Amino acid sequence: MLSPHCDTRQLPGEGQLIPWCQHSPGLDPMAPKTVLITGCSSGIGLALAVKMARDKQKRFKVIATMRNLAKRGSLEVAAGAALHKTLEIRQLDVCDERSIRSCITGIPNRHVDILINNAGVGMIGPIECQTIEEMKGVMETNFFGVVRMIKEVLPDMKKRRSGHIVVISSVMGLQGIMFNDIYTASKFAVEGFCESLVIQALKFNVFVSLIEPGPVVTEFEMKVYEDAENSDYSMADPETADMFTNLYLKNSKAIFSSLGQTPNEIAEVKELVGVICAAKPPFRHQTNAVYTPMTALKHADPTGALMTDTFYKMVFKYDTLMHVSLKAIKLIRWQARKMKQGVKMLGFK
Numbered sequence: 001m002l003s004p005h006c007d008t009r010q011l012p013g014e015g016q017l018i019p020w021c022q023h024s025p026g027l028d029p030m031a032p033k034t035v036l037i038t039g040c041s042s043g044i045g046l047a048l049a050v051k052m053a054r055d056k057q058k059r060f061k062v063i064a065t066m067r068n069l070a071k072r073g074s075l076e077v078a079a080g081a082a083l084h085k086t087l088e089i090r091q092l093d094v095c096d097e098r099s100i101r102s103c104i105t106g107i108p109n110r111h112v113d114i115l116i117n118n119a120g121v122g123m124i125g126p127i128e129c130q131t132i133e134e135m136k137g138v139m140e141t142n143f144f145g146v147v148r149m150i151k152e153v154l155p156d157m158k159k160r161r162s163g164h165i166v167v168i169s170s171v172m173g174l175q176g177i178m179f180n181d182i183y184t185a186s187k188f189a190v191e192g193f194c195e196s197l198v199i200q201a202l203k204f205n206v207f208v209s210l211i212e213p214g215p216v217v218t219e220f221e222m223k224v225y226e227d228a229e230n231s232d233y234s235m236a237d238p239e240t241a242d243m244f245t246n247l248y249l250k251n252s253k254a255i256f257s258s259l260g261q262t263p264n265e266i267a268e269v270k271e272l273v274g275v276i277c278a279a280k281p282p283f284r285h286q287t288n289a290v291y292t293p294m295t296a297l298k299h300a301d302p303t304g305a306l307m308t309d310t311f312y313k314m315v316f317k318y319d320t321l322m323h324v325s326l327k328a329i330k331l332i333r334w335q336a337r338k339m340k341q342g343v344k345m346l347g348f349k
C-alpha cells in the first residue's frame with residue numbers, strides 16, 4: 001500500500017502507474033516532498049508557501065525563497081508556527097546564477113521534489129516609452145529566471161527519475177493583451193520553452209505544469225500602476241499616450257476589480273496545490289474560467305481574424321458594454337461570496 005505522501009502518476013502512452021514517492025531508492029517514502037518556491041516575499045508565492053507549509057497532512061517541506069531577505073517579515077508572520085518546521089526562508093535571486101547555485105547546493109543532496117517558478121515582474125505601456133534595457137530586465141526575470149532555475153534542478157530530477165516543475169505563467173502566456181507587449185512576450189517565451197521541454201522531461205518521469213492565472217490582486221498590479229503613473233509618455237504620440245492612460249489603465253483597473261482573484265484563491269487546493277498533488281498533473285491549468293473562451297479564440301480561427309476582430313471591437317467599439325458586463329460580474333461574484341459566507345440574499349435561495 002502507498003503511504004499518504006505517495007500518489008501514483010501515469011505517463012502518457014504507458015499503462016503502468018508510477019508511484020510518485022519512488023523518487024530515490026533508499027529514501028523514506030513517508031518523507032514530505034521538498035518544494036522550492038521562488039519570489040515568496042509577497043503575492044502568490046507567499047500565499048502558496050504558507051498554504052503548503054501548513055498542509056494538514058504535512059506532505060510538504062517548503063523552501064520559500066526571495067531575492068531580498070529584508071522582505072521576509074510578511075512571510076514569517078503568515079507562516080506562524082510553520083516557520084523553521086515545515087517552512088524555511090532562503091535567499092535566491094532568479095537573475096543571479098551564483099545565488100541560485102548556492103541555494104540549491106545548500107539543500108541536502110540538492111534534493112528538490114517540486115520546483116515552483118513564481119518570481120516575476122510586470123511591465124505595461126507603449127513600447128515607444130520603454131527602453132530596450134527595461135525590456136531585457138523583464139525577459140531576464142520572467143524567462144531566463146525560469147530557464148536558470150530549471151537548468152539547475154532538472155539534471156538531479158532526471159537522475160532520480162522523479163520531479164515536478166511548476167511555472168506560474170499567465171493567460172497572457174496564451175493571448176497577447178494591448179500595452180502588455182513585453183510582459184506577454186516573456187510569458188509566451190516561457191510557454192514555448194516548457195512546451196518543448198515537457199516531452200523530454202516526461203521520459204524521465206519529471207512533470208511540467210504551467211499555471212495560467214488571469215488577473216490576481218497582488219503587489220504586482222500596484223507596482224505596474226505605480227510605474228505607469230511615474231512614466232514619461234512624451235516619446236509616444238498623443239493618441240497612443242491617451243489610449244494608454246484613458247482607455248487601457250481605466251479598463252485594466254475595472255477588470256482587476258471585477259475579475260481579479262486573490263493569491264489565496266490561486267493557492268487553493270483545487271488550483272495550484274491541486275495541480276501539484278494530482279496523480280497526473282496537467283501540463284496547463286487556467287485558474288480563472290472567465291478567460292478560457294478568450295484564449296480559445298485563436299485556436300478557433302488559425303488566420304487570427306476572429307481573435308483580432310473580437311479584441312478590437314471589445315476595446316474600441318463596445319467598451320461601454322464591456323464596463324456594464326464587468327460591473328454585473330462584480331455584483332454576481334460579490335453575491336456568491338456573501339452566500340458562501342452564509343448571508344441570505346433577497347431573491348436567491
Ligand SMILES: NC(=O)c1ccc[n+]([C@@H]2O[C@H](COP(=O)([O-])OP(=O)(O)OC[C@H]3O[C@@H](n4cnc5c(N)ncnc54)[C@H](OP(=O)(O)O)[C@@H]3O)[C@@H](O)[C@H]2O)c1
Pocket residue numbers: 038039040041042043044045066067068071092093094095117118119120121141145168169170171212213214215216217218219220221223263
Ligand atoms: N498578479 C497578477 O495579476 C498575475 C497574473 C498572472 C500571472 N502572474 C504571475 O504570478 C507570479 C507572481 O506574481 P504576483 O502577482 O504574486 O506578484 P508580486 O506580489 O509582485 O510577487 C512577485 C514576486 O517575485 C519576486 N521577484 C521579482 N524579481 C525577482 C528576482 N529577480 N528573483 C527572485 N524573486 C523576484 C518579487 O520579489 P521582490 O519583492 O523582491 O520584488 C516578489 O516576491 C509572477 O510570475 C506573475 O507574472 C501574476
